[in-house]
Amino acid sequence: MSGMSGMSDDVRLRYVAETDLVRFFEQEHDAEALRRSRFTPRPREAFMAHWTSSVLGDSTVFVQTVTVDDDEPAGHVVAWWDEHLMLVLPGTDVTAHTAVTPAGDPPSPRR
Secondary structure (H helix, E strand, O other): OOOOOOOOOOEEEEOOOOOHHHHHHHHHOOHHHHHHHOOOOOOHHHHHHHHHHHHOOOOOOEEEEEEEOOOEEEEEEEEEEEOOEEEEEEOOOHHHOEEEOOOOOOOOOOO
8 A cells, every 4th residue: 555545556557358348438438537538438339349349459559457456447558559659548538648759660569
């Protein structure tokens, strides 16, 4: 535990499990997340189709589940290449895109 009551320092990344998609869908529909991102959440079917084909189904996309405390999913990190830029999307906040310009050759995507 950290100095903040109830907060854990045990934050990890792991491969995305199929059961994580339900949690990611719930996070995309969370009222506070919607207020902060001004993003229109997708219906469940569209969400699952996007994640299974465009995210998990694309070998050039790097995606990991962020976990806290005993493997509890807290969010996700997704990274992909757009020409010479690596775009990183943390969690479900679509306003938080970060572009990273690589120094040298781009790393191989891994899952």
